[in-house]
Amino acid sequence: MFKKTVFAGLMASAVFASAATAESNIEIHDAYARASGMSAVAGAAFMMIHNAGDQDDQLIDARSDVSARVELHTHIMEDGIAKMRRVEGGFTIPAGGGHILERGADHVMFMGLTQPFEQGAEIPVTLxxxxxxxxxxxxxxxLERTAGEMNHDHDHDHGDAGSMNH
Structure with a gap:
């Protein structure tokens, strides 16, 4: 048990260190992933991305070994039917604001899962x-989170809530 705890702590430190060494103004909050079931061939990830900098940035790609392909997607209405589409060029993260990736809207899509998404597991993703x-x-x-259920309890102020780009 102790080894697992130490390893988890080291992994968390490594994740935060990689973001810190990049001297990034980008902060990721409340990220989670879902798949529709143990036999699902696709899954998705959702999160709040905040840009604390004074220059717009663009999420242009995502990568992970948990699937054959990873793409940035959105939902569009076509003939009265909601369909997912790849977003060429990615998502703008405005300076001093943010962009939410959520169910039924913009998200990271994993296609051709190499393993099932199991409750409580963690998947490595490079944004x-x-x-x-x-x-x-x-x-x-x-796998238990419902659509629209975002955790807005994190320890910094986004300023005007209208600055978040939904």
């Missing part, structure tokens, strides 16, 4: 930003 570069994070799998 690639135009200015901040690569930020490696561990995203917990939460």
């Amino acid at each position: 690639v930003f135009e200015h901040a570069g690569e930020i490696e994070i561990m995203i917990p799998v939460d």
Whole structure:
């Protein structure tokens, strides 16, 4: 048990260190991943991305070994039907503001899962930003979270809530 705790602590330190050494103004909050079931071939990740800098940034790519392909997606309405589409060019993260990746909207899509998303597991993901570069994070799998349920309890102020780009 002790070894697992120490290893988890070291992994968390490594994740935060990689973001810190990049001197990034990008902060990732409340990230979680879901798949529709143990036999699912696709899954998705959601999070709040905040840009504490004074220059807009762009999330341009995401990578992970948990699936054959990882893409940035959004939902669009086509003939009255909601469909997912890849977003070429990614998502703008405005200076001093943020962008929410959430169910039914913008998200990171994992296609061709190499293993099931199990409750409580963590998946490694590299987010690639135009200015901040690569930020490696561990995203917990939460199969119990409902749509629209974001945890807004984190310890910094986003300023005007209207600055968050939904």
